[in-house]
Amino acid sequence: MNASPDHGERLVFITDEHWIKFVVPVTVEILLFGTSMLLFAFAGLSAHHSAWLSRMSLVTAALVFWISHHWFFMHLLSESLDRIIITNRRLLRLRYRLLFDEDILEISFEKMKTVDAVKEGLLQNILRYGTLVFESKLAAVKLVKHPNRVARIIQESMAAE
Amino acid sequence: MSYTGNMALFSTVGQATTSALVFAVTAASLALAVVNVLVFRTQARKYRELLRGFGDENAEGRPGRILIPLYVASTLVAAFVTVWLYVADPHVL
Numbered sequence: 001m002n003a004s005p006d007h008g009e010r011l012v013f014i015t016d017e018h019w020i021k022f023v024v025p026v027t028v029e030i031l032l033f034g035t036s037m038l039l040f041a042f043a044g045l046s047a048h049h050s051a052w053l054s055r056m057s058l059v060t061a062a063l064v065f066w067i068s069h070h071w072f073f074m075h076l077l078s079e080s081l082d083r084i085i086i087t088n089r090r091l092l093r094l095r096y097r098l099l100f101d102e103d104i105l106e107i108s109f110e111k112m113k114t115v116d117a118v119k120e121g122l123l124q125n126i127l128r129y130g131t132l133v134f135e136s137k138l139a140a141v142k143l144v145k146h147p148n149r150v151a152r153i154i155q156e157s158m159a160a161e
Numbered sequence: 162m163s164y165t166g167n168m169a170l171f172s173t174v175g176q177a178t179t180s181a182l183v184f185a186v187t188a189a190s191l192a193l194a195v196v197n198v199l200v201f202r203t204q205a206r207k208y209r210e211l212l213r214g215f216g217d218e219n220a221e222g223r224p225g226r227i228l229i230p231l232y233v234a235s236t237l238v239a240a241f242v243t244v245w246l247y248v249a250d251p252h253v254l
Binding site: 011052058059066069070073076085096098 | 175176178179182183186187189190193194196197200201204205208211212215225228229231232235236239243246247
């Protein structure tokens with residue numbers, strides 16, 4: 001996957017994925033944070049009534065809080081590195097997951113000659129994001145911002161080569 | 162709100178176990194934050210090298226320039242508050 005500017009490859013366009021991908025993690029984090037705060041409050045309220053219940057609640061609250069806190073920020077940091085890179089010869093979709101996964105999708109314009117921009121449903125059309133589909137679903141890149149514009153850039157790069 | 166400072170953190174088996182768990186979880190969280198920041202910076206560096214390979218050094222700024230300080234600060238604050246609430250036992254409720 002080495003870049004080859006000496007062989008005429010150059011960067012044409014770079015973008016990140018649509019912000020809609022953050023909605024679910026933020027919602028889950030809010031729910032888990034609220035749960036941990038309720039458990040902390042319960043630990044405090046039950047301290048004089050039942051020591052073991054209070055301790056259990058405290059430890060559970062701490063575990064829920066810390067797990068959700070780290071999961072949330074690991075998710076945000078991972079998503080912040082995701083990029084879609086278009087050169088004059090290929091498209092690269094970079095996806096990193098801290099400590100767990102690294103995925104690089106490479107679509108060469110020598111092998112893929114057609115690209116479609118697809119926006120399905122009300123949400124994608126209102127928020128202007130969608131999927132780039134290559135060669136009738138042989139490869140697809142999701143969560144692309146302004147997919148029609150990106151598809152046009154790719155088509156121009158394909159035609160130029 | 163009164164501060165009665167519960168310093169008998171290891172007075173009973175149950176109390177000692179709870180104390181150990183709270184301190185261990187807090188310490189593990191701080192360590193995990195350090196590891197995550199180091200891993201993120203390594204991957205961000207690889208990403209910048211990839212862009213330099215295409216001949217464009219200015220294509221992207223510093224990823225995580227807001228997230229990392231926010232992550233570290235929130236982890237430190239949460240660790241301090243957790244330990245303080247547990248050790249000082251200020252009877253806030």
